[in-house]
Each structure stands twice: as C-alpha cells, then as structure tokens.
Amino acid sequence: MKKSELTFSALLVPVDFLMLIAACLSAYFLRFQTLVNLRPVIFEIPFSWYLRIIFLISSLGIIIFTFAGLYVINSSRKIIDEFAKIFLACSTGVMLLIVFIFFKRDFFSSRFIILAGWVLAITFVFLGRLFVHKIQKLLYKSGIGVHKVIIIGNEEVSRNITEEFKHNINLGYKIIDQIKDISIINKNYLESIKNKFFGIDEIISADSNLSKEKMLELLDFCFENHITFKYATDILGTQSTRVDINTISGIPIVEIKRSPLDGWGRIIKRGFDIIVSGLGLIILFPFFIILGLIIKLDSAGPIFVSLKRVGEGEKKFNLYKFRSMVKDAHLLKKDLMMYNERGDGPLFKMANDPRVTKFGAFIRQWSIDEFPQLFNVLKGEMSLVGPRPHEPEEVSQYKNHHKRLLNIKPGITGLAQISGRCDLKFEEEAKLDVYYIENWSLKLDLQILFKTPFVILAREAAY
DSSP states (O other): OOHHHHHHHHHHHHHHHHHHHHHHHHHHHHHHTOSSOSSOOOSOOOHHHHHHHHHHHHHHHHHHHHHTTTTSOOTTOOHHHHHHHHHHHHHHHHHHHHHHHHHSTTSOOOHHHHHHHHHHHHHHHHHHHHHHHHHHHHHHHTTSSOEEEEEEOOSHHHHHHHHHHHHOGGGOEEEEEEEOOGGGOSHHHHHHHHHHTTOOOEEEEOOTTSOHHHHHHHHHHHHHTTOEEEEETTSSOOOOSSEEEEEETTEEEEEEOSOTTTTHHHHHHHHHHHHHHHHHHHHHHHHHHHHHHHHHHHSSSOSEEEEEEEOGGGOEEEEEEEOOBOTTGGGGHHHHGGGOSOTTSSOOOOTTOTTBOHHHHHHHHTTGGGTTHHHHHHHTSOEEESSOOBOHHHHTTOOGGGGGGGSSOOEEEOTTGGGTGGGSOHHHHHHHHHHHHHTOOHHHHHHHHHHHHHHHHHTOSOO
C-alpha cells in the first residue's frame, strides 16, 4: 500500500466531515438568510444551537459512512458506485434523524432544512470526493504515487490487463516490465529488474501455464522484498484468509495481503501510536529528567544513545534508549562475541554483559531504558507493538523467511516479548512475530500492551 494512497484515504474523513458541515450550513442559510423566502419563517432556529447540532450530526454521519464502506481503500471502484454508497449513507442518516424527531417532537421544527440538508449532503460529499480523486489522478499523471508493476504472462488475460493499465492512467499503475517468457523467471532475474527500476511495488501473475512451484517461488520473493503479489483467479491453487479481490477490465484479480495492516489498519494503528506516544512523552517528561541526572552521575557518557536498527522495508533508523552501558560499548562487542548465548540465530545476548553499568542493569531489568523509543514511535519509525528491532549486522544474517519480520514497523513491545522475553530461541521469536504480522488487530495490540507491564514486573529474562 502506497503512502500516497493511505494519505488520500485518510484525507477523505476530514473532507467528508467538512462537506457535511457545509451542507447543513447551506441548508440553514437557504431557509433563514436567503433573499427570497420560499415559505414564511414561523419558528427561528438559533444559529449557535444549530451549530452544535450539526457538528454532532456530521460526526454521526462519518460513523455511518464507515459502516457503508466509504472508507474501504479500493482504487478500482467506479465513481457511480461511490455515488450510490454516498446516496445510501446520507439517506440512512436522514432516516435515523427523522425517526429521532418523531419520538422527540420538540427537537426540530424545519422539514425544509432536513430535506435540503439531505440533497446538499449527497451533492457536497460527492463533489468533495471528486476533488480529492482529481488531485490524486493528477499526481498519477505526473508519476507520483503510481504502482510500479510487473505483469507475468503472454495470454489474453495478461494482455488485457496490460492494455488496461496503459490506457487508464487513473488506475495508478505503471508497467515496468511484462515477462512473456515464463522460463526466464527466477529470483535473480526479478532482483535485477528491481534494482534497475529502483524497486517494484507489485507483481501480477496472469499466466495459467506457470507451475505451482514457480508461483510459490514468486510469492516467496514478494514476501522477502516487501512487494505486493497478485494473481488472476484460479491460477494459484492455494487458500488464504488475507485476500482482497478486485476486477480490472472485467478480470478478477486476487491480492494476497502480507498483513491485515494493509489499508485502514495501518491508518488506525498509526493514529493510535501518535496519541499514546505523545501522551506518554508528556507524562514521562519529569521522569526523563530525573533518570538523565542519575545516568550522568553513575558513569561517564551521554544520557541517551542512538543505535542503528533496521525497520519496515529494511530501512535503517536510529533507535533511542537511555544509556545502560559504558561509553562506546559497541566497539567492545566484537571482543565478546565468543560469549554469545544465542547460538540459534543472528542475535547477540549475554546475561552478564560487562559493558552494562550498575544503574544500567537496573533500568534494563525493568525495561526503563526503552522509554525513549516513544520518540521513534512519534516519528513513525517504530510502533508501540511490533517485531523486535534488530541491528543491521543481525539482519544481514537473516534467512529468507526471516525477512517477513520487516513487513511492518518494529515495536517497543510485541508478542515475542510477552511470551518469554530473552529466553525464547530466535526461530520461536520469529514465528511469534510472523503470527502477529499475519493476524494483526487493534484488539491484539491492546492485549499485548496490557500484558507487557505484568511481564516486566515479573522481571523474567530481562538482560
């Protein structure tokens, strides 16, 4: 899922809200402020009271729009289908309002405003969405936010998809290669295309002659390189609960999602991260000052350390922590590798690491050293919940299936951390993190966050 798509999808919420407000205000001024009175005004509605009511009604309208599927990310949905959903959602809202007025007769007195508001809401919301979509399509024509896609196959299905993408720029796809000879397909060939065009966003397989083994090889390549994989219906004989089906030029296209986070899940998770991390930093600010003073008094060196880690899509970032080791501890790591207690994977763990300071051992035991990672969450480099962030040297030793851990942002805590902390073998930790990625939900995030303090208080395997 492209960032631009998420941005425009998120933008629809405030745009719809403003359009509903505008529709209600327009209905009010048509009734009470117009130069030509359609009907005599018998009962004047105070504007301040009306303003409070329309903010409430517009908020409820957004909830109705959500249930109507108006915020489901679907780039191939036609305008007429969107208008139908808007009409149905606005009509539902008006019907609920009428039912409410029926049972509470003194709530409202102008049938004209309700009728005008209904018509104007449908019109304004539709025009607002047309405007947003128009901007998005203009960006597509400039090459901004388009999906770089590879089409595999030389049959009629693949040719039809290719023609549709070439002639309908508004779909947001740019074909960087069409592989007609399926015999040349392998990971090295795809890797060369990816490097040549500075990345691939999607691979669409539309050749029924492609063997199942070759299809699974393609799927593995996409998972390892954070690429969306799609295939024409009935080509791949596999089942998945994480699928999304759209039609392009009348052809059903199935997308196997890497995680439920694709789409609105990502927006919800990011919004939750911003709110919680922002509040956490405000509340913990005095605590940070006290900890900083103790760290400075305990040993020489900075209060915070900035450590290189690998995040979503193999992007490197600086992870912030309270310093719990001696100054320049990373330079001593190579001399301690022979004492590594994690021989089952790429991670380095040592129970009695001599680099850890006296106060550092305390804050590590209680995971206090990780609090500054709230800055990483606020910046968008990490999430509150996710796989453990690993060092570039450790990631370089990943096996292919471990690269799935980089499909989402790493987290301060995660399923692996509450399931054994440092006692878990790397492969077990990876399996738990992959399970989290494939089965994400806000409910699961809340469960992990709720359990984390209890795991820390138990002080199990924290070093």
